[in-house]
Amino acid sequence: RTNMVKQGISPPSFIWFWFPVVYLRQRDQKQDKPWRLMQVWLLCTALSIAGIYLLNRQSGTENLAQSACAVVTKILHKEGSDERCIRVTDMHEEVSGRFWQAQALLNTGVKEPVTIEVRGRDIYVVLPETGE
Known part of the structure; x- marks a missing residue:
């Protein structure tokens, strides 16, 4: 000016x-x-x-991965296993914002495939081998 x-x-x-x-x-x-x-x-x-936009989308996916990891650990403990999930990786969105395919890395070094379903504010995790 x-x-x-x-x-x-x-x-x-x-x-x-x-x-x-x-x-x-x-x-x-x-x-x-x-x-x-x-x-x-x-x-x-x-x-x-x-x-x-990219940061918000990435942080949303990261939050979903952390929540799914906690659920995987609960499922494994429910089955009587001492394994726990360290992190959920390789997340691929199958249906826009609803279904995700991923890998759960366990403390034993094993990678378990998981399916994550988002229903509103709730998430449902399915471990194919256990069916839960």
């Missing part, structure tokens, strides 16, 4: 500061510049939104 005033150009109103796209467009237009600032801002905004 200060540089624009020094150049004898009236800067955009402070009101437009709350709407960055409009502010940057007006600023570039008044200086007879290409829309570079607005383009950079739009690119950064799009990249930020995409990054946030």
Whole structure:
């Protein structure tokens, strides 16, 4: 704003500061510049939104894996086994947001295939060998 005033150009109103796209467009237009600032801002905004979406999706999958691991441990203890789940890996979504195929890594080093079903806020885990 200060540089624009020094150049004898009236800067955009402070009101437009709350709407960055409009502010940057007006600023570039008044200086007879290409829309570079607005383009950079739009690119950064799009990249930020995409990054946030990917992080949220990944953290949701990670939370599901941790919950499924706890359920696998409960199932194994219910069967009388001393094994416990360390982590659930190789998660592949079979039906959008509902069924997942994965591998449960046990403390013995064995990987057990598991099927995870999401029903609302509840999850159901099936170990194919046990049928539970």
